[in-house]
Amino acid sequence: MLPAGVAALGLAVACEDDPGLVVRQDIQVDELQQAAAARVDILWVVDNSQTMLDEQTLLAENFDRFISNLIFCQGTGFEEDRCDLETATCQRSGLPCQPPDYHVGVVSTDPRDEGRLRAIGVCAPDVGVPPANGRVRYCSDRPNACAPDPDDPESDPENGICDRVTAPLRFVTPATPRGGAAFSELVRVRLAAGAATGERGIQAASQAVGRGFRNEGGDPVPVPAPEENDGFLRDDASLFVIFVSDEEDGTFGPIPFHYRNLETVKGVGNEGLVSLSAIVGDPDLDGSNGDDFDGGCGDPEDAAGLFSGQPGTRYVQLSMYSRGVRALQACDGTRLTCPQGRSCIRPVPDLLGLCLPDTCERDGDCGRFSCGEGLCAQCAEGSCGLEAPAFVQVLEQAGVFSSICAEDYGAVLDQLGFDAAGLDRQFPLTRLPDCSEPIPCCDEGTTCDERAPLCVRVGGEVLPFEAGAWRYDPGRNAVFFPSDVVPPARASVVLSYRATETGRAVGCESLVQGG
Numbered sequence: 027m028l029p030a031g032v033a034a035l036g037l038a039v040a041c042e043d044d045p046g047l048v049v050r051q052d053i054q055v056d057e058l059q060q061a062a063a064a065r066v067d068i069l070w071v072v073d074n075s076q077t078m079l080d081e082q083t084l085l086a087e088n089f090d091r092f093i094s095n096l097i098f099c100q101g102t103g104f105e106e107d108r109c110d111l112e113t114a115t116c117q118r119s120g121l122p123c124q125p126p127d128y129h130v131g132v133v134s135t136d137p138r139d140e141g142r143l144r145a146i147g148v149c150a151p152d153v154g155v156p157p158a159n160g161r162v163r164y165c166s167d168r169p170n171a172c173a174p175d176p177d178d179p180e181s182d183p184e185n186g187i188c189d190r191v192t193a194p195l196r197f198v199t200p201a202t203p204r205g206g207a208a209f210s211e212l213v214r215v216r217l218a219a220g221a222a223t224g225e226r227g228i229q230a231a232s233q234a235v236g237r238g239f240r241n242e243g244g245d246p247v248p249v250p251a252p253e254e255n256d257g258f259l260r261d262d263a264s265l266f267v268i269f270v271s272d273e274e275d276g277t278f279g280p281i282p283f284h285y286r287n288l289e290t291v292k293g294v295g296n297e298g299l300v301s302l303s304a305i306v307g308d309p310d311l312d313g314s315n316g317d318d319f320d321g322g323c324g325d326p327e328d329a330a331g332l333f334s335g336q337p338g339t340r341y342v343q344l345s346m347y348s349r350g351v352r353a354l355q356a357c358d359g360t361r362l363t364c365p366q367g368r369s370c371i372r373p374v375p376d377l378l379g380l381c382l383p384d385t386c387e388r389d390g391d392c393g394r395f396s397c398g399e400g401l402c403a404q405c406a407e408g409s410c411g412l413e414a415p416a417f418v419q420v421l422e423q424a425g426v427f428s429s430i431c432a433e434d435y436g437a438v439l440d441q442l443g444f445d446a447a448g449l450d451r452q453f454p455l456t457r458l459p460d461c462s463e464p465i466p467c468c469d470e471g472t473t474c475d476e477r478a479p480l481c482v483r484v485g486g487e488v489l490p491f492e493a494g495a496w497r498y499d500p501g502r503n504a505v506f507f508p509s510d511v512v513p514p515a516r517a518s519v520v521l522s523y524r525a526t527e528t529g530r531a532v533g534c535e536s537l538v539q540g541g
Contacts, residue, residue, distance in 0.1 A: 053465055054457050054525040060513040063124035064448025065263040067131075069234055071227045073271035074134040074215040081272060084435045086210035092439040092446075097125045097200075099514060124515040126447050130205075131197035131258050132212040133234045135225040135271055141233025142252045143197060146211045147190030149182070154192050158184035162203045164195070164211040180204070197258050227269045228277040228284050228344060235259055237287050264299040265291055266446045271306050272323065272430050275340040282361060285347040301445070302348035305428045305438060306338020309374050311414040323431035335431055339376045345426045346378040353424045355381040371410070373417040380420070382410040383501070390538040394499035394506055395420045401538065449512050453519050454504040460526035461498075462533030467522070480505070480537060481522040484513045491537055498537035500530075 072082065099107040099116035107116045109123035116123050131143045149163040149172035150156065157163070163180040165171035165188035172188050175181040198205045198212070232238045236251035236259070251259070259265070267288070269275075277284065292299040310321030323335025350356030356378045357363060357370035364370050364381035372379030385408055386392050392403035392410035402416040412420070421427040425445050428438040461479035468474040470486035482489045482496050482505055489495035495511045498504075505521055513519050526532050 052525045054455070054459075054521075054523055056453075056456050056521040058453050058519040058521065060515055060517045060519060061448055061450050063515040064126040064128070064446065065260070066126060066266055066446055066448060067129045067259050067263045068266045068268070068446050069231060069258075070130070070132045070213060071135060071231050071234075071267060071269045071271075072132055072213055072215045073225055073227065073273060074136055075225060075273060077272055078215075081270065081430055082214050085213045085270065085439075088435045088439050089206055089209045089213065091436055092209075092443040097123075098443075099123050102514075125200060127200065127263070128446070129197045129199055129258055129260070129263070130209055130212075131234075131255070132209075132215065133230050134215045135227040135230050135273075135275075137226045137229060139230065140252060141230045141235075141238060142254045143234065143258060144212050144215060145190060145194035145196045145254070146208065147188050147192075147194055149185035150187055150189045151184050152187050153189045155189075158182055161185060162207075164204070164208050166190070166211050166214065167216055168214065180207070196254060225271060225273045225275065226277045227271055227275050227341065231267050231269070232284065232287060235265065235288070235291050237291060259291075264301065264448065267300075267302045268442060269302070269304045269306060269338070269341045269345075270430065271338060271341065272335040273307075274336045274338060277340070281340055281343045281347065282358075285344055288344075289348065298352065300348060302345045303425055303428070303442060303445070304338055304341035304345045305430050305435070306341045307335040308337060308429050308431060309339055309342055309377060309418060309427070310337045311374055311418070323429075338427075338430070342421065342427045343377055346421070349424060349426045350378060350380075350421075354420065354426070357381050371412055373412050373414040377417075380412065380417070382412065384409070386410050388535060390500050390535050393420075393501050394497060394538060395423050447515075449515065451507045451512050452499070452502065452504045453507075453521065454502065455521055455523065457525040458503060458528070458531050459498075459523035459534055460528075460532040461523070461537060463524060465522060465524055470520075479523070479534065481520075483518075483520040483522075485517050486520075498531075498534050500534060500538060503531065 097109045099109050099119060099121065102116055102119035102121050104118040107118040109125040110117050114123055114125065115121070133139065133141050133143055146164050146166045148157055149165050151158050159182055161180045161182040163172070163178065163185060172186050174183050195202070195208060198208045202208050229238065233249065234251060234255060238249040239246040240249050288302070289297040289300050307322040321337030346356045351362065357380065358378050359370050362378070367384055368381040369384055370379040371382045382392055382403060386405035389401040389403065389405045392405055393401065395402040397416045397419050402420050403410050403412045418427070425441055432438065459480055464477035464479050465481060467476050467478035467481035467488055469488055470483060478491070480498060489511065494508065496505050496507050499506050507513065
């Protein structure tokens, strides 16, 4: 019996050797559906050391892209088609939409802040007085935060006082007026001289969600989340934590402990509801931290430049335990082991590895991720391998790690916005495909002469492989969508293909790379 939501259609075909003999070749039709809109609490853990001015500015300037991708209507045929949160209707196409229900808060990496959500106020004529003329402009403890600004349309000379007392805003929701502007103010965390104990982003995240500890007589005692954080974390929402730092984490304790501590925030068995990501300094590829040091930001030949961004190894490790386990089949050789037929390959010594097939015939057998003009993992003499630079690219593509050294965070925030929205990018096939003989491939309810080796329809419309709308992952036997073509919430995803019983995909090599 086929799984629910899956249908198999038989085609009668005459045998070439005997036209009178009719054999059956199955066309498998997998009828799937995109996930519903997310209910997600998003915690940004932002380094507030004095070297972070430029990075905080980049986050603030690009955050609208993060929010936009939470509420962007995909697959409607209209550019910049966003979901109206009040009417649940796409603004340009008029189609119904399901916007995610999000909370977005910010904490600093400074242990002196104890994981308290950062709070901002609004510019007003006086404390306790609503903003004049309906202008909503957010402010914080920055000097002259409410001074007139001719470049800000919400600036009003009557609103010269920053009211952070009457109703301080601690996290952004879909109902927050000018949510992007609110986050831009929240993320400009007060820059301060580093604490004597260093930056502790992992500790801050743990404290913010009620998983912190204090030492009493040598025993760790749980500490509840700060009162200021009440209402941010919801029992029925997933948790998405994003670390942003140009320094290494200084939290005491091994990373596996911190992952176990954070993965159970939603209760045992709900580890999939907790996701972590890191925008940090590039990993040190050879793990030497010595003469051949090539991590962080800056020119490796310039000793001073090394300190413009340290490798964020611990943050990347933690994120790999979270996102890598599901997206990449990450492994550490002890707690996370590889299934039979796969081995743990660790190109960067200080990070987790990836489970790659023990044997291969071509590069496509080793994984779907593209690096330059080829695939990241390579098949050489029947074995899969992965070089350190390509390994880092795989982590970037999977949303585990993004470089804080980048000059533009737009692409990073695009991807994180899609990830936070909780939409699936990978849709598994129920059987192995035979791509050697194309099948009819037309929009739902139409007939045509078009054919394709694997037909992908979203919302009833064909998405052509040649347009770069998807690619086939032989390792997981799945169709994978890039972030800018991800199917919208609850959209139908129909995968049609000729099935094979050979034990492996046939003739699908050209569909692996993507357009």
